[in-house]
Amino acid sequence: EDLAKKNTATRAVVEHRRRLLEEWNAWRQRVMEDLEDEGVDPEDLRGPQDGKEGEEPEEGQVVE
Amino acid sequence: MRPILLSGHERALTQVKYSRDGDIIFSVSKDHVICAWFSINGERLGTYHGHQGALWTVDVDPSTTLLASGGADNTIRLWEVKTGRLLKTWDFPTAIKRVEFSPDGRRLLGVTEKRMGYLGTIVVFDIILEVDADQTNEPSLRIECTESKATVAGFSYVGKYIIAGHEDGTVSQYDAKTAEQYLNLTVHEPDIPITDLQWSADRTYFITASKDKTAKLVSAVDLEVLKTYVTDTPLNSAAITPVKDFVILGGGQAAMDVTTTSARQGKFEARFYHKIFEEEIGRVRGHFGPLNYVAVHPEGTGYCSGGEDGYVRVHHFDKAYFDFLYEVEREQAKI
Numbered sequence: 001e002d003l004a005k006k007n008t009a010t011r012a013v014v015e016h017r018r019r020l021l022e023e024w025n026a027w028r029q030r031v032m033e034d035l036e037d038e039g040v041d042p043e044d045l046r047g048p049q050d051g052k053e054g055e056e057p058e059e060g061q062v063v064e
Numbered sequence: 065m066r067p068i069l070l071s072g073h074e075r076a077l078t079q080v081k082y083s084r085d086g087d088i089i090f091s092v093s094k095d096h097v098i099c100a101w102f103s104i105n106g107e108r109l110g111t112y113h114g115h116q117g118a119l120w121t122v123d124v125d126p127s128t129t130l131l132a133s134g135g136a137d138n139t140i141r142l143w144e145v146k147t148g149r150l151l152k153t154w155d156f157p158t159a160i161k162r163v164e165f166s167p168d169g170r171r172l173l174g175v176t177e178k179r180m181g182y183l184g185t186i187v188v189f190d191i192i193l194e195v196d197a198d199q200t201n202e203p204s205l206r207i208e209c210t211e212s213k214a215t216v217a218g219f220s221y222v223g224k225y226i227i228a229g230h231e232d233g234t235v236s237q238y239d240a241k242t243a244e245q246y247l248n249l250t251v252h253e254p255d256i257p258i259t260d261l262q263w264s265a266d267r268t269y270f271i272t273a274s275k276d277k278t279a280k281l282v283s284a285v286d287l288e289v290l291k292t293y294v295t296d297t298p299l300n301s302a303a304i305t306p307v308k309d310f311v312i313l314g315g316g317q318a319a320m321d322v323t324t325t326s327a328r329q330g331k332f333e334a335r336f337y338h339k340i341f342e343e344e345i346g347r348v349r350g351h352f353g354p355l356n357y358v359a360v361h362p363e364g365t366g367y368c369s370g371g372e373d374g375y376v377r378v379h380h381f382d383k384a385y386f387d388f389l390y391e392v393e394r395e396q397a398k399i
Contacts, residue, residue: 014392031285034285035221
């Protein structure tokens, strides 16, 4: 019974996080759409010389 | 995640900043000197001498050509990054608490202190991004903070707004061209000062830190509070990490500073929270006094902190940091 309770609690936490993640992604999408409506080019949101966004960090930079 | 300790400053650190590509860290301290360091190994590259008082703030333009600094000697100064040459000095009646370049580097804002007879202001100078250029004497914009002085300020996405955090816990949004104030909202506990404001990579949202022991994630579009991070200590600084959805908070109460000179590690901690879930993930201890500033490598590969103890600690994230994912994040990554 305890295990069942714990599972329910865990499921509630996971559900909560899932909802937060969905809300966040929806907010990000809404903002980007609004900015495009404002006439902001998504490319301009990245500063000059910043072409590396989203790139994975290099293995060689990892310490320890 | 073994840190690199940068020792060279003789007094408390007040701000640390990475260059745009993250290879150089600039640090300022109450000792009047600006230092530049290689972030990869902590080697000191050089120093910038000239200020006559404690330094409160530093920033570097996105092309790493010009360095701006401000402090208790009532000046904003502009330096050539490469040589340490002083290029320009702007004088004010009061101290400079914050400087920040616009995303394109063509404007520089300064936050001036309030003092008897002088309101706190935010000034903007148009900048020519060349070392031999004749820089302007006069600000192109001046905002007077009549309600509550600004403590921190910066430029939003594409330099559209100036967003300021104030001594009374409010955040305001101004038009960066006309200085018109659009919004002023109480984001933190009333009458408790906001101590830091740092941007997301695209500057559509930012994080504020406050002495009220919380940090808040706020939309630059409408100043909506998106997230709140609750801690048990007054905060001096907060930063948003790219690559991973984390935020890093720094602060601490000097009163809890027990004598730890014999210990290898101090008790003051940088705190990591999940940006979206608002949950604390971990802490990194090490400083012997409060963390006055935390800065994140622009590519998210590490962070550094400047402490009241006079040290900068540089951390390069290890593989476990990048591998860490919540179950729901893994789910989403698969879709």
